[in-house]
Amino acid sequence: MPNRRFGFYLALPAILVLLVLLAIPALLTLFQSLFVVPDDGIGIGQFTDVDNYLFIFKNEIFWATCLRSIVFAAIFIIGSTLIGLAGALLLNEKFVGRLFLRGLLVLPWACPWLIVGIIWKWFLDGNIGLLNGVLMRLNLISSNQDFLSNPDTALVMTALAATWRQSCLVALLLLAGLQTMPRDIWDAASVDGAGIIQRFRHITLPWLRPALTVVTVLNVIYGLMQFDVIFAMTQGGPGSATTLLSYLIYRQFFIFTNFGVGSALAVALAVIALIGGLIAVKTLYRKIEV
Amino acid sequence: MESSETGSGLNSNLDRRSLLTAMGVAGLTTAPLISSSMMSSADAAGQTINFTAWEYQPDTIKSLVKSWSGKTGNKVNISFIPNVGYTAGIQARQRGGKPADVFYNFAYNSQKFVNQKWAADLRGLPGADKMVAEMFPSARSRFVAENGAIVSAPYFSAVHMLQYNKKMVAAAGFSSTPNSLQETYDQCKKIKANGVASPYVAYWVKDFVEEYLHVYLLAGGVKPFDNKGDPIFMDDPKTLEVLEWWQAMYKDGMTPKSVLTDDPGKHTTSIANGDAAFYALHHYFLRDIVESKGSASADIAQAKIVGTGGKTLQMGEVIQMGGKVSGKKKAAAWDFMKTYGYKDSKGEFSTFQKWAASGALCAPYPGFFKDPKVIAAFPKYMDLSLIQDTFQNSSDIVPARTLPWYQGFQAQCGTVIHDLLLGNSNPRATANALAIACKTAKSGSGL
Incomplete structure (x- = not known):
């Protein structure tokens, strides 16, 4: 059997699963976004052309929420990538307790997003939260801060909570990438007089580029689709300070039971995520030239 | 309707x-x-x-x-x-x-x-x-x-009831719990002056604050919706008084600033440990407060939200x-x-x-x-007889709350009320925004 055909057969189960679980619902969502879907969910309803899209694009709430979602995602993507990269570099070095710390990396990732939200809600609590306690002891604040009830800090704090979990996955993926890097390249560069920053810039970073591309695309998706952490920590509040597009979609589907508009919002979010993912790939993906 | x-x-x-x-x-x-x-x-x-x-x-x-x-x-x-x-x-x-x-x-x-x-x-x-x-x-x-x-x-x-700390109310010189929203503010102010930083707690998170809209409108003598389910609260001048009171409670520090995102569990701990004097929520939360065995749990009793005069929300x-x-x-x-x-x-x-x-x-x-x-x-x-009396004589379910469009109003209510509490809106604008939220919910055009 030719290699290509054999490869196709191996991939076929995964392709079928993806078709059923992703492609069909995605197409259905796209389809529904052009209709007024009946509340009872029976039938597809009346074709409305692009009215659902016009409705959301003409609504200032949509644009404000878009901007908020992008800010949230930017904090999430940059934060989790940088923290994850730093963690991976650290855990790639030899020191006592390295294995234990590597094991700990899995713990946040093993927590469901909702639980992460609850943990961080207590951590940031305005009266008894650990963060306030630490900041007070370090004399960085003189009185307790209500991070989640303050519209100026709530979005950043919820993004940091999500970042905490995601940075562990990023660290794991990048650590795996680092461990495949031949040590002799690094050693040869040292012999040639390259400093630590030069070695990182010209050897480590290019080596990690494919892994970074995957990680960043994942971060774009997780950052823009984030719902659970927000739901657990602020329910989109105070006011609309943490209301993201995913929250609007939830409201349209399950509160207003407006599947047409909900689907249009979902398509809009998917397009934003797609653009974000493409930018990440375009910016980061290059062939390894080490 | x-x-x-x-x-x-x-x-x-x-x-x-x-x-x-x-x-x-x-x-x-x-x-x-x-x-x-x-x-x-x-x-x-x-x-x-x-x-x-x-x-x-x-x-x-x-x-x-x-x-x-x-x-x-x-x-x-x-x-x-x-x-x-x-x-x-x-x-x-x-x-x-x-x-x-x-x-x-x-x-x-x-x-x-x-x-x-x-x-x-x-x-x-x-x-x-x-x-x-x-x-x-x-x-x-x-x-x-x-x-x-x-x-x-x-x-x-x-029914929504007021869980209160008997000793704190007495120490502030009051012989009974508040008989109006204004008295609630006054008692809170006195208790705050006595050293309780945030005397009043309630479950004012975004998805739940709609219940309090009705609790306070009813307490203020406002009928929120007519018998057909149409909103009438915005035409009642008393609505503005209620919203002014609500904003002042938050702005003047009668509640903790974190009240906009705090859970009932935290409020229960707060009042059970003597960090709050009043906790407005469903009657059965008294059970949690007492059974948590906090330092002040034994001092907590239950009263109608505005004494004998007004009504509260039955849910x-x-x-x-x-x-x-x-x-x-x-x-x-x-x-x-x-x-x-x-x-x-x-x-x-x-x-x-x-x-x-x-x-x-x-x-x-x-x-x-x-x-x-x-x-x-x-x-x-x-006090089961007090709860029964509240059910029978001092509460209203606000029938509009079960109408098919209502959840759309509820979903928008949180943002509007939070904006009021945070000082981003005034009572008049809030009443208008709530009326618009009703309209969009009814027409199914909310986002």
Whole structure:
């Protein structure tokens, strides 16, 4: 059997699963976004052309929420990538307790997003939260801060909570990438007089580029689709300070039971995520030239 | 009022309250006749009921179900969905073709579910009219739509009460709890001056603050919606006073700044440990406060939110029957619902007796409060007669809260009220924004 055909057969189960679980619902969502879907969910309803899209694009709430979602995602993507990269570099070095710390990396990732939200809600609590306690002891604040009830800090704090979990996955993926890097390249560069920053810039970073591309695309998706952490920590509040597009979609589907508009919002979010993912790939993906 | 949404075929001149009263009288007199002519639950043994509930005291639910199954010979498959996300979960199952035969639901979803044929109209089922007739008149419209459809049975009912620290109120020089919203502010201010940083706590998070809108409007003597479900609060000058008071409570530090995102668990801890003097929420939270055994738990008592003059919000959630249940299964499902939300085959409030003991939950029936087993089961530190009096004389369910469009209003309410509290809006603009939220919810054009 030719290699290509054999490869196709191996991939076929995964392709079928993806078709059923992703492609069909995605197409259905796209389809529904052009209709007024009946509340009872029976039938597809009346074709409305692009009215659902016009409705959301003409609504200032949509644009404000878009901007908020992008800010949230930017904090999430940059934060989790940088923290994850730093963690991976650290855990790639030899020191006592390295294995234990590597094991700990899995713990946040093993927590469901909702639980992460609850943990961080207590951590940031305005009266008894650990963060306030630490900041007070370090004399960085003189009185307790209500991070989640303050519209100026709530979005950043919820993004940091999500970042905490995601940075562990990023660290794991990048650590795996680092461990495949031949040590002799690094050693040869040292012999040639390259400093630590030069070695990182010209050897480590290019080596990690494919892994970074995957990680960043994942971060774009997780950052823009984030719902659970927000739901657990602020329910989109105070006011609309943490209301993201995913929250609007939830409201349209399950509160207003407006599947047409909900689907249009979902398509809009998917397009934003797609653009974000493409930018990440375009910016980061290059062939390894080490 | 968009009566078409509820499928009303009744003469629009017929007053809703008159209709419900008439239903009560008719139900009490004709129910025995109707019951005898209808399908008996005894015909329905050997059925399997699929029951979906949220995860509040799952062991109690299992024991209630087991008890009913043992008595009737029917099987019940229980499926729990976490409280968080229950609405999405139950709707996904409906749309996915796996509807439950009997399920918990939030009252604000109940009429919508019947309209969408996801839940059954219970009219004509044996004892359904009697169930409604035995309720407090003020509670009936939660279960009966404008067109007379009986949309649900009670799962539990509660009234908003003021949990307060007796010692703190006395130390501030007050002989009684506040008799008005202004007095609430004044007492808080005095207690704050005595060293309690944030005297007042309440569950003002975005998704829940709508309940408080009604609690405070009713306390301020405002009728939020008319009998047709149209908003009238924005035309009442007292609404502005209520909103001004609410904003001042937050702005002047009578509440912790974190109140916009704090959970009931935190408030319970706060008042139980003497860090707050007042906690406004459902009556059964007194149980948590006392049983948490905080340093101030023994000092906490319960009062009506605005003394004897005003009203408070009566709330409760419901159980519904799936819209596709039929035949013998329907008889079995209804028998289960009656036992769960009304009386068992012996005519006892056996389910509510258990909920009273395990959670201090109430039922919207005057008979519940007179039941010796309920009285014995209810926590002794709670004044059951005060709660009964609040149900009977000092509370309103705000019937509009079960209308099909209402959840859309509720979803927008949080943002509007938070903007008021954060100082981004003034009372007049808030009243207008709430009216617009009603309008968009009714037209289904909210985002």
